[in-house]
Amino acid sequence: MTHRSNVLARIAGAVALVLLAGLSPLAAASKAPKEHKPERIPASAPVADSVTVGLWHFDERGGTHCTDSSPFRNFGTAGPEARLEFGRYKGGRGFVATAQSFVFVPYNPVMESPRGFTVEAWVYLNAYSNYELSGIAMRWTPVPNQQSWLLGVVGEKMPPGTTTTPSPGTFNAEVSGIPSGRLVFAFSPDLAAGTQSFASTSTFPLRRWVHVAASVDGEVVRLFINGRLDVQVAIANGIRRSDAPLVVGNVIDPRRLTDFASDLRQDPNNLPLPWYALNGTVDELRLSNVARQTFESADLR
Numbered sequence: 001m002t003h004r005s006n007v008l009a010r011i012a013g014a015v016a017l018v019l020l021a022g023l024s025p026l027a028a029a030s031k032a033p034k035e036h037k038p039e040r041i042p043a044s045a046p047v048a049d050s051v052t053v054g055l056w057h058f059d060e061r062g063g064t065h066c067t068d069s070s071p072f073r074n075f076g077t078a079g080p081e082a083r084l085e086f087g088r089y090k091g092g093r094g095f096v097a098t099a100q101s102f103v104f105v106p107y108n109p110v111m112e113s114p115r116g117f118t119v120e121a122w123v124y125l126n127a128y129s130n131y132e133l134s135g136i137a138m139r140w141t142p143v144p145n146q147q148s149w150l151l152g153v154v155g156e157k158m159p160p161g162t163t164t165t166p167s168p169g170t171f172n173a174e175v176s177g178i179p180s181g182r183l184v185f186a187f188s189p190d191l192a193a194g195t196q197s198f199a200s201t202s203t204f205p206l207r208r209w210v211h212v213a214a215s216v217d218g219e220v221v222r223l224f225i226n227g228r229l230d231v232q233v234a235i236a237n238g239i240r241r242s243d244a245p246l247v248v249g250n251v252i253d254p255r256r257l258t259d260f261a262s263d264l265r266q267d268p269n270n271l272p273l274p275w276y277a278l279n280g281t282v283d284e285l286r287l288s289n290v291a292r293q294t295f296e297s298a299d300l301r
Contacts, residue, residue, distance in 0.1 A: 026165065042088070055284070072110050102252055105246035111287060116217055117291065120213035120295060125279065128154075141244050150174070170251070211225070
């Protein structure tokens with residue numbers, strides 16, 4: 001009984017102190033410190049600013065039209081097998097290993113920014129290509145003098161005899177010595193011969209959204225993955241000017257394009273194999289005429 005009396009006395013004393021402080025027991029409980037749990041709010045989709053020359057959200061609900069939200073209205077057209085998918089924000093464009101899976105944006109001189117340039121996008125990659133490259137975005141075609149820059153992921157580079165359709169080796173020089181699964185940015189210099197290639201130090205993750213970016217300021221090339229600087233290399237030349245269109249999710253020859261059956265597609269009578277098609281989804285593709293150094297992260301904020 002004595003122990004019970006002592007416990008009751010201590011409880012009564014605590015209540016009295018609360019009342020003296022002018023608070024009810026319930027109010028006192030509400031003043032107790034609570035565990036702080038930081039909010040995890042995803043970043044919003046990017047918006048076009050004064051240095052954006054092209055921004056494709058790929059949020060269309062249907063059809064093949066791809067809207068550019070920059071002031072320059074560089075509208076694109078999706079091939080009939082470029083799918084509407086869930087993107088990092090709202091919609092995205094999904095690509096598969098077929099010749100008709102691409103997005104084509106006609107050339108516009110505003111795309112030329114040899115001394116200040118950035119290409120960035122959110123990418124969800126399902127698998128690495130069996131060949132030497134999967135194209136994310138590029139102004140690079142087989143047509144002479146239409147090779148400015150390309151952004152992609154190095155493939156498995158399967159040797160001849162291990163695949164049913166051997167690679168033509170179009171990008172062997174650009175990925176030479178680069179391990180499979182690395183992000184690669186390559187460009188043709190404006191004052192020198194030969195392509196210059198730059199690869200990430202880390203392997204591109206599969207089956208998750210990854211933000212990638214490459215920037216050029218005329219002196220340094222930088223690659224960013226998920227908002228973090230991955231590699232930077234000094235250069236002596238800017239990017240060569242060309243009249244190459246912008247192509248997303250594949251590598252195509254503009255000379256093969258036709259509007260057959262009202263859809264933009266590669267000529268079905270002269271159809272190439274899709275060696276360099278992307279197996280994944282691209283969202284929020286942006287071109288800028290400055291070398292950006294601040295980007296979004298895949299981490300929620």
